[in-house]
Amino acid sequence: MSKEVVKEKSMVLQKEMLAGLFKELSQAHETGKKVVYTFVPGNLSELIHAFDMLPVYPEINALQSGMRKNSGAFIREAEKAGHSEDVCTYVKCDIGMMLNGNIGPTGEKLPPPDLLLLSYTGCFTFMKWFENLERYYPGVPVAMLHTPYQEGGKITQEMRDYMVEQLRLEVIPKMEKVSGKKFDERKLAGILENSARAEDLIVKIFDTTKNKPSPIDAYFAGVYYIGPINTGFRGTPEAVIYYETLYEEILERVRLGLGPITPEGEMEEERFRLVVEGPPNWTSFREFWKLFYDMGAVVVASSYTKVGGMYDYGFRHDPARPLESLGEYCMNCYTNLNLPQRIDLLEKCITEYQADGFLVNSIKSCNSFSAGQLLMMRHLEERLGIPVGFIESDLVDPRYFSYSNIKNRLDSFFQMLGQRKVIKGQLEIV
Amino acid sequence: MTGQFYTMGVDVGGSYVKAVLVDYSDHPQIIDKHTEKIRKRNPADVAEELVNFLLQKNGLQYEDIAYLASTGEGEMVTRKKGHFYSMTTHSKGGEFLYPGAKTVVDMGALYVRAIKIGEKARVLDYKMTGQCASGSGQFIENISRYLGLSIEEVGEVSMQSNNPEVPSGICAVLAETDVINMVSRGIATPNIIKGIHLSVSGRIIKLLTALKAESPVMLAGGLAVNKGMVQAISELLKESKYGYEIVTHPDAIYSGAIGAALWGGFRHIKLSKEKHAFA
Numbered sequence: 225m226s227k228e229v230v231k232e233k234s235m236v237l238q239k240e241m242l243a244g245l246f247k248e249l250s251q252a253h254e255t256g257k258k259v260v261y262t263f264v265p266g267n268l269s270e271l272i273h274a275f276d277m278l279p280v281y282p283e284i285n286a287l288q289s290g291m292r293k294n295s296g297a298f299i300r301e302a303e304k305a306g307h308s309e310d311v312c313t314y315v316k317c318d319i320g321m322m323l324n325g326n327i328g329p330t331g332e333k334l335p336p337p338d339l340l341l342l343s344y345t346g347c348f349t350f351m352k353w354f355e356n357l358e359r360y361y362p363g364v365p366v367a368m369l370h371t372p373y374q375e376g377g378k379i380t381q382e383m384r385d386y387m388v389e390q391l392r393l394e395v396i397p398k399m400e401k402v403s404g405k406k407f408d409e410r411k412l413a414g415i416l417e418n419s420a421r422a423e424d425l426i427v428k429i430f431d432t433t434k435n436k437p438s439p440i441d442a443y444f445a446g447v448y449y450i451g452p453i454n455t456g457f458r459g460t461p462e463a464v465i466y467y468e469t470l471y472e473e474i475l476e477r478v479r480l481g482l483g484p485i486t487p488e489g490e491m492e493e494e495r496f497r498l499v500v501e502g503p504p505n506w507t508s509f510r511e512f513w514k515l516f517y518d519m520g521a522v523v524v525a526s527s528y529t530k531v532g533g534m535y536d537y538g539f540r541h542d543p544a545r546p547l548e549s550l551g552e553y554c555m556n557c558y559t560n561l562n563l564p565q566r567i568d569l570l571e572k573c574i575t576e577y578q579a580d581g582f583l584v585n586s587i588k589s590c591n592s593f594s595a596g597q598l599l600m601m602r603h604l605e606e607r608l609g610i611p612v613g614f615i616e617s618d619l620v621d622p623r624y625f626s627y628s629n630i631k632n633r634l635d636s637f638f639q640m641l642g643q644r645k646v647i648k649g650q651l652e653i654v
Numbered sequence: 655m656t657g658q659f660y661t662m663g664v665d666v667g668g669s670y671v672k673a674v675l676v677d678y679s680d681h682p683q684i685i686d687k688h689t690e691k692i693r694k695r696n697p698a699d700v701a702e703e704l705v706n707f708l709l710q711k712n713g714l715q716y717e718d719i720a721y722l723a724s725t726g727e728g729e730m731v732t733r734k735k736g737h738f739y740s741m742t743t744h745s746k747g748g749e750f751l752y753p754g755a756k757t758v759v760d761m762g763a764l765y766v767r768a769i770k771i772g773e774k775a776r777v778l779d780y781k782m783t784g785q786c787a788s789g790s791g792q793f794i795e796n797i798s799r800y801l802g803l804s805i806e807e808v809g810e811v812s813m814q815s816n817n818p819e820v821p822s823g824i825c826a827v828l829a830e831t832d833v834i835n836m837v838s839r840g841i842a843t844p845n846i847i848k849g850i851h852l853s854v855s856g857r858i859i860k861l862l863t864a865l866k867a868e869s870p871v872m873l874a875g876g877l878a879v880n881k882g883m884v885q886a887i888s889e890l891l892k893e894s895k896y897g898y899e900i901v902t903h904p905d906a907i908y909s910g911a912i913g914a915a916l917w918g919g920f921r922h923i924k925l926s927k928e929k930h931a932f933a
Contacts, residue, residue: 630785636767639777
């Protein structure tokens with residue numbers, strides 16, 4: 225018998241925020257609000273808000289459909305329409321959902337886009353995705369923001385200038401035309417102030433995993449924590465309130481020495497601390513989490529929570545440099561980093577959060593995440609001498625989640641982690 | 655050491671349940687052993703039958719066993735006193751069968767796992783095949799069934815090969831298609847089955863190199879009793895010029911069960927000492 229999930233105040237707040245957004249979207253036709261379809265990595269939420277438009281994130285819809293067990297049917301629908309088995313399953317889920325009447329995850333109909341804002345970072349599939357959407361919504365304008373990949377491992381002034389120029393000449397004029405409103409840089413700066421406040425808080429929240437036991441799980445619960453900041457609420461006062469509330473709740477857990485809350489109940493004993501690379505599987509999310517819970521494994525840092533923006537190294541949206549900081553934000557997203565940067569970042573996480581092991585969940589249909597993961601794993605193993613594990617699943621295609629295979633591999637990984645503790649004298653041999 | 659006593663190890667695998675009866679002392683001895691194919695039965699029932707079989711055959715009662723330990727998927731073994739992780743039991747059992755082994759390769763129905771071990775069979779590191787079934791014993795069994803061979807004769811047939819035909823080593827489904835194609839092209843069964851063994855061997859050698867394995871490498875688990883498999887690994891190693899010393903043992907299929915029985919003995923002594931200390 226599954227237990228009831230304990231709902232904290234922040235969870236209720238988040239649920240209300242999302243329900244409100246989907247309600248607003250369902251009423252967009254009546255209210256006359258314009259709708260922008262865009263992506264999470266490198267999302268320009270603040271700019272969308274500056275024009276009083278509403279965002280739709282197809283990846284979020286897909287993952288929500290996955291968690292609600294609807295994605296399998298949508299994917300099959302898209303495959304019937306000619307999309308190959310190897311295509312990103314977020315794309316196919318989104319297209320399948322559209323072909324089924326575009327009913328969003330909350331059961332309300334999503335409005336068609338007034339603008340397709342392609343501010344992709346590190347994922348070239350996004351381009352193909354919106355090429356498809358352009359065909360489904362003929363005549364809808366497309367604004368493309370080409371984010372330069374950090375091939376050289378740093379952001380140069382030329383890259384900043386290139387981003388600002390695209391924002392000024394390509395993105396903003398199209399947004400002005402669609403919304404019928406003039407760009408107001410001061411309004412944007414005000415929104416960015418809220419973004420920076422939320423970003424300060426989210427860094428503090430994910431830093432609480434330095435405590436032992438960690439009060440939160442930075443992967444399974446972390447995907448909920450990044451929800452508001454990644455689903456169009458960054459820059460809003462609601463997001464700041466949400467993160468203040470969440471931070472207070474977590475600090476209370478630290479004060480009481482409590483471990484993370486999970487759907488199975490509170491984690492009572494923290495046996496292993498992990499850093500995880502790659503997105504989670506959404507179709508069997510709870511089962512997947514339980515495999516970790518059963519072993520007392522807590523994720524203290526994950527790369528996935530940095531995919532919609534990375535604030536660890538001090539980047540904040542800056543009201544004093546609005547467009548430049550929007551550009552920097554896009555270029556700083558995790559999948560826009562080169563492999564050595566990603567390895568360094570993961571090494572820092574493993575060291576600073578005192579992780580016992582490193583695990584990769586390689587996603588079958590996500591090239592932007594999966595490319596290079598074996599190399600990254602090997603480097604981290606060599607540099608740090610920690611146990612590493614590799615499992616495979618998918619984002620929202622239930623056909624690629626093999627419970628037994630994942631369990632077998634996780635069992636071995638956890639056994640190895642246990643053995644290392646025996647060697648270090650932290651655990652008894654039997 | 656606190657005297658001599660019996661322990662039993664039960665290893666529940668993907669295809670077989672293996673059990674051993676051990677006379678535990680400073681120099682433990684295997685008294686008896688048995689394997690049973692699970693087929694479509696409940697593995698817990700098979701394990702129970704096996705325990706009863708070994709007890710009866712050796713004139714023992716359950717109470718005579720100081721410690722009954724399970725491993726593998728054996729958490730469901732009803733009368734066990736404790737369960738041990740399979741990585742630790744295969745290491746212990748592998749090292750028992752070949753003292754001085756520095757790497758134990760657990761070749762089972764569901765996956766292959768190479769384990770680097772240290773002093774007292776302590777697990778130092780491991781590498782495991784990916785999720786695809788093409789790196790598993792079950793894959794060989796499926797192909798054998800398709801070719802009309804029983805799993806017991808696969809090894810001998812493989813050793814008759816004179817011109818092996820290697821299928822795709824990446825994907826079990828592609829490999830099965832390759833095999834169907836080979837049959838229709840008239841490729842002789844020994845050459846097909848040897849090709850399959852070589853394909854799996856390639857994956858195992860990759861594990862050894864990734865692990866930076868040290869010799870002697872003890873092949874254990876169900877696949878280790880397949881002589882054709884052992885031969886294929888040895889040949890491929892020779893061809894690829896990796897200098898690993900490969901060893902195995904006729905009881906290699908029991909490595910997990912032996913390890914469980916030995917760890918069971920170790921734990922029994924520890925618990926007895928603790929009991930005395932608190933008495």
